[in-house]
Amino acid sequence: MSGTHGTETTAGPVEGHVPPEATSATGEAGDNSAGMAAVTRVARATLSPNGVIDDPTELRTYECDGLAHYRVTPALVALPETTEQLAAVVRACSEHRVPFVARGSGTGLSGGALPRADGVLIVTSRMRTIREIRREDQRAVVDPGVINLDVTRAATPEGYYYAPDPSSQQICSIGGNLAENSGGAHCLKYGFTSNHVLGAELVTPQGDIVQLGGLAPDAPGYDLLGTVVGSEGTLGIATTTTVRLVRLPEEVRTLLAGFRSTDEAGAATSAIISAGVLPAAIEMMDALAIEAAEAAVHCNYPAGAGAVLVIELDGASAEVEHEYAQVERFCTENGAFELRLATDPAERALIWKGRKSAFAAVGRISPDYIVQDGVIPRTALPEVLRAIAALSSSSGVRVANVFHAGDGNLHPLVLFDDARPGAGRAAEEVSGAILDLCISHGGAITGEHGVGVDKAAYMPKMFTDDDLDTMQMVRCAFDPDNISNPGKVFPTPRLCGEVPGKRKHAHPLVEAGLADAF
Amino acid sequence: MTTAARTRLDSARTALSSACSEVVDATPADAVDGVPVGLVARPASTAEAAEVLRAAAVFGLVVVPRGRGTKTSWGRPPEQADLVVDLSRMSAVVEHAAGDLIVKTEAGALLADVQAAVGSAGQRLSLDEVVPGSSIGGTLATNTSGPGRVAVGTARDLLLGVTVVRADGVVAKAGGRVVKNVAGYDLGKLVIGSFGTLVIVTEAVFRLHPVPAARRVVSVSAGSPDDVQRLVQLVVHAQVVPAAVEVEWSGTGGGTVGVLLEGTAAGVEGRAAATIALLGGDAHATDELPAGWGRLPWADEPVAGRPTALKATFALSALSRVLAAGQAAAGAAGVQLHLRGSGGAGVLYGALPAGTDVAAVREVVGRLREACALAGGALVVLDGSPEVKAGMDTWGPVPAIDLMRRVKEQFDPERRLAPGRFVGGI
Numbered sequence A: 001m002s003g004t005h006g007t008e009t010t011a012g013p014v015e016g017h018v019p020p021e022a023t024s025a026t027g028e029a030g031d032n033s034a035g036m037a038a039v040t041r042v043a044r045a046t047l048s049p050n051g052v053i054d055d056p057t058e059l060r061t062y063e064c065d066g067l068a069h070y071r072v073t074p075a076l077v078a079l080p081e082t083t084e085q086l087a088a089v090v091r092a093c094s095e096h097r098v099p100f101v102a103r104g105s106g107t108g109l110s111g112g113a114l115p116r117a118d119g120v121l122i123v124t125s126r127m128r129t130i131r132e133i134r135r136e137d138q139r140a141v142v143d144p145g146v147i148n149l150d151v152t153r154a155a156t157p158e159g160y161y162y163a164p165d166p167s168s169q170q171i172c173s174i175g176g177n178l179a180e181n182s183g184g185a186h187c188l189k190y191g192f193t194s195n196h197v198l199g200a201e202l203v204t205p206q207g208d209i210v211q212l213g214g215l216a217p218d219a220p221g222y223d224l225l226g227t228v229v230g231s232e233g234t235l236g237i238a239t240t241t242t243v244r245l246v247r248l249p250e251e252v253r254t255l256l257a258g259f260r261s262t263d264e265a266g267a268a269t270s271a272i273i274s275a276g277v278l279p280a281a282i283e284m285m286d287a288l289a290i291e292a293a294e295a296a297v298h299c300n301y302p303a304g305a306g307a308v309l310v311i312e313l314d315g316a317s318a319e320v321e322h323e324y325a326q327v328e329r330f331c332t333e334n335g336a337f338e339l340r341l342a343t344d345p346a347e348r349a350l351i352w353k354g355r356k357s358a359f360a361a362v363g364r365i366s367p368d369y370i371v372q373d374g375v376i377p378r379t380a381l382p383e384v385l386r387a388i389a390a391l392s393s394s395s396g397v398r399v400a401n402v403f404h405a406g407d408g409n410l411h412p413l414v415l416f417d418d419a420r421p422g423a424g425r426a427a428e429e430v431s432g433a434i435l436d437l438c439i440s441h442g443g444a445i446t447g448e449h450g451v452g453v454d455k456a457a458y459m460p461k462m463f464t465d466d467d468l469d470t471m472q473m474v475r476c477a478f479d480p481d482n483i484s485n486p487g488k489v490f491p492t493p494r495l496c497g498e499v500p501g502k503r504k505h506a507h508p509l510v511e512a513g514l515a516d517a518f
Numbered sequence B: 001m002t003t004a005a006r007t008r009l010d011s012a013r014t015a016l017s018s019a020c021s022e023v024v025d026a027t028p029a030d031a032v033d034g035v036p037v038g039l040v041a042r043p044a045s046t047a048e049a050a051e052v053l054r055a056a057a058v059f060g061l062v063v064v065p066r067g068r069g070t071k072t073s074w075g076r077p078p079e080q081a082d083l084v085v086d087l088s089r090m091s092a093v094v095e096h097a098a099g100d101l102i103v104k105t106e107a108g109a110l111l112a113d114v115q116a117a118v119g120s121a122g123q124r125l126s127l128d129e130v131v132p133g134s135s136i137g138g139t140l141a142t143n144t145s146g147p148g149r150v151a152v153g154t155a156r157d158l159l160l161g162v163t164v165v166r167a168d169g170v171v172a173k174a175g176g177r178v179v180k181n182v183a184g185y186d187l188g189k190l191v192i193g194s195f196g197t198l199v200i201v202t203e204a205v206f207r208l209h210p211v212p213a214a215r216r217v218v219s220v221s222a223g224s225p226d227d228v229q230r231l232v233q234l235v236v237h238a239q240v241v242p243a244a245v246e247v248e249w250s251g252t253g254g255g256t257v258g259v260l261l262e263g264t265a266a267g268v269e270g271r272a273a274a275t276i277a278l279l280g281g282d283a284h285a286t287d288e289l290p291a292g293w294g295r296l297p298w299a300d301e302p303v304a305g306r307p308t309a310l311k312a313t314f315a316l317s318a319l320s321r322v323l324a325a326g327q328a329a330a331g332a333a334g335v336q337l338h339l340r341g342s343g344g345a346g347v348l349y350g351a352l353p354a355g356t357d358v359a360a361v362r363e364v365v366g367r368l369r370e371a372c373a374l375a376g377g378a379l380v381v382l383d384g385s386p387e388v389k390a391g392m393d394t395w396g397p398v399p400a401i402d403l404m405r406r407v408k409e410q411f412d413p414e415r416r417l418a419p420g421r422f423v424g425g426i
């Protein structure tokens, strides 16, 4: 995160703490104090004494996530230590119609873990047990608060790792990753969280504990797990989670290539992918991002580069060697003027350091900035980057680009100084225009940071009312009372009609006499 | 069919015919797992499919979607089937963006046609065609997968976006046409493996992979379930990056482990040599895929009659226990059980010959189900004779079934899409 250097925000209104369109998400109108009191009693009776926070000063520690621009103080914070405790709190919320919001490590960049003033924030930071590293099964079973990188640390002695690697992996939680379907630099080859989460215990918004998926693949029935992954905490809270472990590759080669322009770097990226080479990662940084990283961490990127690519190849040595030769050629053919292959872990770490610290580094060259997260088809990269540059020069708002070039996931950093009147507004306009560019190129409004509270208003630009209405059917099935992270993801929640309860009648199959045979 | 039902169908036909240019009376060949069908509508577009479903909703028709009809007997027979919505006219490969490695197709497109279209650019949709003649929609609805799942996963790992028609005729889409996208719920996941009970898929967007330049298969024989497991474990923990790790276990004991290696010519050569050294025994490499590779074992049975088709899933470490349970159960029941599947993914398919006594099938299913459940998995009877299906719980116990029912109630409150075909009577 940007620490003291700036506020990380995305395309949200800049003035004032909570923008008007977000009030449905924040619950300012909370008047269910009796319900809240009842939930507090249950929490006190169930959790350890220091696992229930209602002191106003302490509560404020939890008022925002990684999108520090939105702040709401929750009515209560609960820190369960077990699934049962967590479920008890949720059950109480359900009984008393009190909204709840799950929080892992609070690094989310779309305000997904923004609390409700009239609700409970349920934090998983005391659920950090790695239950099993099952080498033979290539799986790990972990609690939701476990830190992403700790899974890899625990699996490495066995020759395995957890592949999804968000830049925040030293602090973000597996539960948060699951909820956001987080990506990382190596998702180009290995896929996202949804490809690596194979099972989860889910505490439903009614407080029931159900198992979705598990150690084995293809569980019969609807793939509810696949639906819960990426649902941003709106379908319940995931607890013990089963993830895939990936065998460490025999060889890894990390290459830094300097280009004169993002056009050249984009062309090299396309050439590599078109040739059928699938690197583990292809990351791009433009001149402004390089300048920032250089100033912050002295990563020694090629001087005068208008763009760099960080390309990592991994796999069986025999393949990597061959692919490396191809990649080198494509870079050179497309104008790379400097190629640097990391020869030892220290050099590799230095190459990645520039990339991974880029967000924070930008904080040094600009007091404030917005992190955007749009996706475009990879082939549209050069065109969209030129359009962003044009937007930047016509508006006078600086934009640094750091992104996952291999899969077209852009992270433009829109720089501004909030102390200058109107600067925030101008930055926000550029940020919004970038999203429009993504949409008009057939892309998506978020590739990995989620919709949260921040982009809910953009959903209708990408989806029709019918699309959104259909998604709401899923929410109504899971959360008919709309208490699980309400107001996030969707601009307008749907009334769910009759609350589906447990079936009152025998199932038709049973009625027909068919099920008796079972 | 009752007279009342007949009259209802007759009035529905008029409405359907104005919704869709091809509406015909069903023939016995259209029956869905023995359940007779009244009408067949063949929409030519998503819009037509939506009109058809709207008309069906008005007349309260029970609808069963069909791609190319290669797996209509899978699952349980539907309670009723007034109307089959056949998607074979929606067979276009709509868009292949080679540079972006994506393809958009209509749901009735043949998987083979999609492969041919993207193959011309040296790309492939990494879904094995385990049932020849399958359409995209049917492949999604039944979530079939083959050997290649070890490296690239299954439909859920490849599907980027879907267009669906709901039971009420509303068209909706989710996901998109870019490889990375977390905006909104991933409805595609819900649709995969839903056996036509939730919505009708009309279009799908997939990510593609480059076709590798070279491949080799290393095969080695295994004498016992423990031996199979030992060999599979050796491969998956090595760093040879297998594209597939297949297990073949004949009814008579004894089997084969096959390891597919894909990549560059030089790379594959080296990895094949490493794999042979690793596995020892009679391990040897071939360029051609071994006979029966990736074919569902019941497809090996004579065409006449209906073999029982099983799917077993389990944690990788339970491979030997599942094989042993199958062998023991088959032995005790005096039947032939042929198992084949992805040892590297924890999936085995099983075939019991047509005509196998129902009690014997139940015995094998019970023992295998127990072994799979202990290994975090499940055993499903995908297909079988009417006697077999009537004689046992084919889907088996399903955790979270209440939540699944609630999803169904939201999407199809009148239970008009393939009712009774899916888990728990959904």
Ligand SMILES: Cc1cc2nc3c(=O)[nH]c(=O)nc-3n(C[C@H](O)[C@H](O)[C@H](O)COP(=O)(O)OP(=O)(O)OC[C@H]3O[C@@H](n4cnc5c(N)ncnc54)[C@H](O)[C@@H]3O)c2cc1C
Residues within 6 Å of the ligand: A001, A065, A066, A101, A102, A103, A104, A105, A106, A107, A108, A109, A111, A112, A113, A124, A144, A165, A166, A167, A168, A171, A172, A173, A174, A175, A176, A177, A178, A179, A180, A181, A182, A183, A184, A185, A232, A233, A234, A236, A237, A238, A239, A359, A448, A449, A485
């Ligand atoms: C510097 C920095 C770099 C980042 N880099 C990346 C990156 O490369 N790729 C990427 O994808 N993201 C990145 N992120 C975003 C963020 O780290 C991820 O979204 C991460 O997965 C959030 O995890 P968390 O534990 O902090 O979740 P939180 O922020 O606490 O919560 C995120 C969302 O998940 C929900 N949630 C949390 N736990 C659960 C649970 N157990 N069950 C259900 N819902 C739950 C919350 O309600 C909320 O909606 C970055 C963030 C920062 C600050």
